[in-house]
Amino acid sequence: MSQPFTLQPLLELMQNRTDEATRKLGQLIAAEQNAKSRLQMLEQYRAEYADKLRDAIAQGMTRQVLANYQDFLGRIDEAIQQQTRVVQQTENNTLHGQQHWKEQNTRLKAIDTLSLRHDAKEKQREEKREQKLLDEFSARKYATDPEGRNN
Template sequence: MSQPFSLQPLLELMQNRADEATRQLGQLIAAEQNARSRLQMLEQYRAEYADRLRDAIAQGMTRPVLANYQDFLARIDEAIGQQTAVVRQSESNTSHGQQHWKEQNTRLKAIDTLAVRHETRERQLEEKRAQKILDEFSARKYARGDTKADD
């Protein structure tokens, strides 16, 4: 009879941790993509607004209107700066999440390797037991003189 893998609870725990790390990494990657998308949208909006300002300057405008354009561009630039910081933080979080995911999977693979070795060892023991039983059966049969050849 084969013995159960004594580290099975640990294997299951490591599988759960690896699954959780995978889920978290997926969330971090999604958050990073979202932050990049927002940054790209702000940069595109700023470029469009700067084009409008150039067009308005070419057509002529009053100082208060120019000041409003410049003030709004400054606020967009500030938002871009803040979003750039969010993207950098998100990149850092994703990097840490990737490292955590790698560590969890390395640990899982180590325990899984032990489980595979255990299964192999148990299978070999079972095969030896079965061979021993066959050998004993053959030895008894031979000892009784039941060695007729079937023609």
């Protein structure tokens, strides 16, 4: 009879932790992509607004209108700086998430390797038991019929 893998609860725990780390890493990657997308949108909006300012300057404008354009561009620049920090933070979070996932995956593989070794040993033991039974059966048969004839 096969012996159960004594570390099976640990294997299941490590599988759950790896699954959770995978799910969390997916969320971190999505957050990073979202932050980068927002930054790109802000940069694009700033470029478009700067083009409008150039067109307005070419057509002529008052100092007040120019000041309003410059003030708004300053606010967009602040938003871009803030979003750049958010992108850096999300990249950092993703790197930490990747490292955590790698650690969990390495631990899972170690326990899984032990499980595979256990299964191989149990299979080998079972094969030896079967061979022993066959040998005993053959020895009994030979003892009752030494010439191997069926009577």
